[in-house]
Every structure is written in C-alpha cells, then in structure tokens.
Amino acid sequence: MNATPILDEAHAGLLDWLTRHRVEHELHTHPEAFTARGTAKAEGVDPRTFAKVVGVATADGRRALLILDATDQVDLRKARRLLNAAEVRLLSEPELAVLAPGCEAGALPAVGALFGVPMYADRAIREDPEISFNAGTHRHAVRVDRAAWDRASGAVYGDLAVEEATTPAWARS
16 A cells, blocks of 8 residues: 555545554545545445544533544534433534644545544444545545544544434435
8 A cells, every 4th residue: 555646734634643653555646626525436436435524522521523424414412421421413515624623625535643632433433444535635535444543543433324214214315
C-alpha cells in the first residue's frame, strides 16, 4: 500500500500519522463527492467498507468522532449511552471547522488523534479487513488496513447504528 502522491498540507498530518503508526495505506484522488455513499461509489469500493465520520458534542462539552459504515446512520441515543453522556448532538459545520482546521466540512479523516478527540466506532467496522475514509477533502480518500488502523487509533467499539428495521424505506435509498 503506502502509495502517497505529493499533497498539500491538509493531507500531510493524516499521511504522517498513518506512516508513523505503521498503518498500511493508499491515497486516492476521485471525482468530488459530498456523501459517504457517494465517495464510496467514486472510489469504487463497497459502501460498507467506507467509514463515515460524524462529529458530536456532549452536553458537558466533550467532543468525539463517531465512525460508521457509509450505509448506516448514527443513533444518537446509542451514542449517548456509549459516551456516558446526558445528551449528544451533531456538531455544526462551523464547529467542525474549528475542530478540524484545514479539512473540508464533511470530509474529516477517521483519526480522532489528529484533532485531539476520542473516537468511537460501530462494531460493523471491525468486520472489514480494509476500510476507506475521507482524507480531509471531498476529492481524496485513503484505504487502510483496518486492523492496523484499529490498533493505532484506539477506537472504542460499540453499537452506534440505527437498526435497519426502524428506518423507513424512503430513508434507506
């Protein structure tokens, strides 16, 4: 893996982190995409192996990244339990810009250490030998060895996804 073309500073932190932590990775450039499913399609990967990154805040001021398959939606009640918080809400775009300067909103990499926040991943992520996620822009993604990413990232696993049966058909398309 480790194929890394020359990139701007927005990617340098991510690629340096992956290299320092010995996480095998490939960096890809793809047509601009703004959703996790759209990026998976642009990357030509199964959306169940593309990690969606969701920034959240707790009522007591903590910030965290939640990692789910691109096909899933975060269940904030489950997130509240996993984070042991009274309330959990999604971060706004301005809050994401403060949390992750240099990253485009909605394109945060699945590496909480880059932003000084903990990371929680849905159990489904563990099923994949490799995962992809945004590399800070809507035109770049990385594919990583999931086990190496798991060891390096310190992600805490739990149940975070909305149960399929409770999602209306129109929301699943």
